[in-house]
Amino acid sequence: MECFTLVPIQGSSLQAAYCKLPEQPLKI
Known part of the structure; x- marks a missing residue:
């Protein structure tokens, strides 16, 4: 499972x- 974060x-x-x-894809 790959996770990445988006900038503010x-x-x-x-x-x-x-x-x-x-x-x-799951949005946390």
Whole structure:
């Protein structure tokens, strides 16, 4: 399972982490 993080979006300190699952990509 591969995971990667996205940089904060326009002034947001929140980061989105995505993990690729065997069936479908999962957004945490």
